[in-house]
Amino acid sequence: MSFFKKIFSSEKKENLSQEAKQSLDKGLEKSKTSFFSKLTKAVAGKSKVDDEVLDNLEEILVSSDVGVNTTLKIITRIEERVAADKYLGTDELNQILREEIAGLLSETNSGEATEFEIPKDKKPYVLMVVGVNGVGKTTTIGKLAHQFNKAGYKVVLGAADTFRAAAIDQLQIWADRVGVPIVKQQMGSDPASVAFDTLQSAVSQDADVVIIDTAGRLHNKVNLMNELTKVKRVMQKVLEDAPHDVLLVLDGSTGQNAFEQAKQFTAATEVTSLAVTKLDGTAKGGVVIGISDQFQIPVKYIGVGEGIDDLQVFNKHEFVDSFFK
Numbered sequence: 001m002s003f004f005k006k007i008f009s010s011e012k013k014e015n016l017s018q019e020a021k022q023s024l025d026k027g028l029e030k031s032k033t034s035f036f037s038k039l040t041k042a043v044a045g046k047s048k049v050d051d052e053v054l055d056n057l058e059e060i061l062v063s064s065d066v067g068v069n070t071t072l073k074i075i076t077r078i079e080e081r082v083a084a085d086k087y088l089g090t091d092e093l094n095q096i097l098r099e100e101i102a103g104l105l106s107e108t109n110s111g112e113a114t115e116f117e118i119p120k121d122k123k124p125y126v127l128m129v130v131g132v133n134g135v136g137k138t139t140t141i142g143k144l145a146h147q148f149n150k151a152g153y154k155v156v157l158g159a160a161d162t163f164r165a166a167a168i169d170q171l172q173i174w175a176d177r178v179g180v181p182i183v184k185q186q187m188g189s190d191p192a193s194v195a196f197d198t199l200q201s202a203v204s205q206d207a208d209v210v211i212i213d214t215a216g217r218l219h220n221k222v223n224l225m226n227e228l229t230k231v232k233r234v235m236q237k238v239l240e241d242a243p244h245d246v247l248l249v250l251d252g253s254t255g256q257n258a259f260e261q262a263k264q265f266t267a268a269t270e271v272t273s274l275a276v277t278k279l280d281g282t283a284k285g286g287v288v289i290g291i292s293d294q295f296q297i298p299v300k301y302i303g304v305g306e307g308i309d310d311l312q313v314f315n316k317h318e319f320v321d322s323f324f325k
């Protein structure tokens with residue numbers, strides 16, 4: 001790479017991350033506004049952090065969908081600081097919260113990455129996307145395909161949600177929009193067979209990334225889980241270590257429901273990473289903090305809008321920065 005190219009590409013990268021930062025700020029706006037207006041009310045007329053302030057704070061965190069267990073951890077940390085420093089002022093509460101939440105998240109395995117990357121030793125890298133209906137699976141796949149494509153990877157999509165004709169059409173629209181190939185069959189065909197074809201096609205095209213869409217709804221939950229297991233098993237006939245990642249998509253705007261879905265899915269099938277969507281337009285952004293803390297599975301991506309660029313790599317440092325800015 002020439003010197004000028006290097007400068008240009010590093011400038012471009014900075015620009016992009018600047019854009020990403022703005023879109024994160026915008027995506028978290030509702031959550032922040034709601035959180036800080038509650039916090040302002042909770043400390044009104046109070047100069048120091050006392051039991052009453054802590055009680056209120058606990059209520060605010062729970063009502064911001066951080067989740068009870070994670071809230072208790074945060075409150076305990078703050079109590080310890082209050083015990084050590086009896087005159088902790090409420091004007092410092094914001095900073096303290098920020099530090100404690102960052103501290104808590106630093107212990108989780110979510111959010112270390114800053115860029116859309118795939119493991120270098122997997123080719124093609126196979127990503128299977130799962131989740132209940134309507135959470136944003138297909139949209140997330142389209143956005144991911146766009147990011148990987150932009151990064152120079154050769155992407156192939158597989159329409160293994162054969163339960164609805166519209167599901168296949170929807171993925172086709174995304175494939176056309178991004179400009180990547182899609183492997184599909186008729187509605188009602190065997191999803192495992194679509195996944196098999198997709199992997200074969202990807203291997204023969206020397207593709208870098210395969211993303212498999214799956215159904216979010218079937219006649220019942222047991223069917224759905226059995227089907228996912230079968231899709232995986234059949235993919236392994238082409239690539240024995242596929243899928244390399246199973247991404248569970250959760251709708252962040254459903255708050256506690258997202259926790260429930262994560263619990264149920266991770267108990268029923270192997271999930272290796274999480275995406276939390278629809279953080280824009282909701283005040284429930286705190287759910288990402290709770291999910292990162294409560295699950296051993298890393299949150300990798302967050303959805304902050306319906307547009308093609310509205311998917312971000314979840315980075316906990318950026319998230320906390322943006323939330324407490």
Ligand SMILES: Nc1nc2c(ncn2[C@@H]2O[C@H](COP(=O)(O)OP(=O)(O)OP(=O)(O)O)[C@@H](O)[C@H]2O)c(=O)[nH]1
Binds near residue numbers: 132138140161310
């Ligand atoms: N505001 C917002 N909307 C989103 C986001 N991600 C997805 N959506 C919207 O959520 C709706 C459902 O998204 P889909 O991608 O169709 O969800 P799905 O999980 O594939 O749904 P099924 O195929 O029915 O199982 C669509 O209207 C998307 O535009 C996001 O991050 N923000």
Ligand SMILES: [Mg+2]
Binds near residue numbers: 139167
């Ligand atoms: Mg879909």
